[in-house]
Amino acid sequence: MKYNLLICGLLLLLCYGCGDSTVASQKNAHTYFDLKGFFEKERARLSQSNPLILKTVMVNDSSESKQLRIADWKKELSAFSDADMNRAAWKGLFQIRKTTSGVAYTTDSKKVPVKEVLVMERNGKLYGLQILIRNSTTLYTSSDTLSYYPDSLYEVKKSQNIRLLSEKNYRITGKFK
Numbered sequence: 001m002k003y004n005l006l007i008c009g010l011l012l013l014l015c016y017g018c019g020d021s022t023v024a025s026q027k028n029a030h031t032y033f034d035l036k037g038f039f040e041k042e043r044a045r046l047s048q049s050n051p052l053i054l055k056t057v058m059v060n061d062s063s064e065s066k067q068l069r070i071a072d073w074k075k076e077l078s079a080f081s082d083a084d085m086n087r088a089a090w091k092g093l094f095q096i097r098k099t100t101s102g103v104a105y106t107t108d109s110k111k112v113p114v115k116e117v118l119v120m121e122r123n124g125k126l127y128g129l130q131i132l133i134r135n136s137t138t139l140y141t142s143s144d145t146l147s148y149y150p151d152s153l154y155e156v157k158k159s160q161n162i163r164l165l166s167e168k169n170y171r172i173t174g175k176f177k
Contacts, residue, residue, distance in 0.1 A: 032085040032094055032105050033119050038126075039081040042150065043073040051151075052177040059170055067177065076174070079156050080146055083114045083131045090114075102126075126150070139163045151176050 030037075056065040070076045085094055085105055090112050094105045102120040113135045120128035133144040145157045158170040 030086045031091055032096070033103065033117060034084075034086060035117065035129075035131075036081045036084040036086070038129075039077050043077060046070070046073045054175040054177055056171070056173045056175075058172075060168060063171075070174075077148075077154070079144070080129070080131065080148055080154075083117070083133060083146065085114055085117060 050069055052067060053070055054065060054067050055070075056063055058064075090107075090109075093109045093112055094107045094117075097104045097106065099118070101122075102118065105117040105119075107115060113133050114131065115134050116130075116132040118128075118130040119126060120130070127149065129146075129148040131144075131146040133142075133146070135142045139162065141161045143159045145155075147153070147155045147157075153173065153175050155171065155173045160168045160170075
């Protein structure tokens with residue numbers, strides 16, 4: 001009797017353990033390009049190399065530029081990693097199309113603000129990303145274009161239109177020195 005209980009307990013542990021690893025591997029599987037993972041690696045790499053950046057912030061017609069070293073790359077690149085397409089609710093909503101410069105992920109779904117992600121590759125190596133984000137309600141529309149070229153440039157362009165207010169345009173550009 002004790003022997004049967006021991007075997008049943010071991011079998012239960014084995015089954016439970018297998019179920020956990022399957023769930024864990026499913027959580028790590030990505031349907032689309034892993035923006036979040038890519039920018040986590042970039043954050044670590046840039047924190048290590050600590051490059052000098054010429055950062056320009058422009059709001060409508062006014063701009064300011066400074067040379068600096070970014071203290072928090074996670075925060076600096078958050079707009080990019082926040083555009084991750086691999087959310088469970090968005091699975092199957094993007095079309096994947098090969099282009100001459102890489103892979104384009106696009107969607108027409110109204111519930112997905114990330115409308116396009118273009119992953120540009122040369123000789124099998126990523127050399128650029130471009131992300132288009134559109135949000136719209138009855139009171140507000142915004143359009144963002146995010147561009148990232150490793151060790152060269154990153155840029156966030158945003159256009160906001162709030163009903164009864166004038167349009168605002170923002171641009172943040174970081175050039176690697």
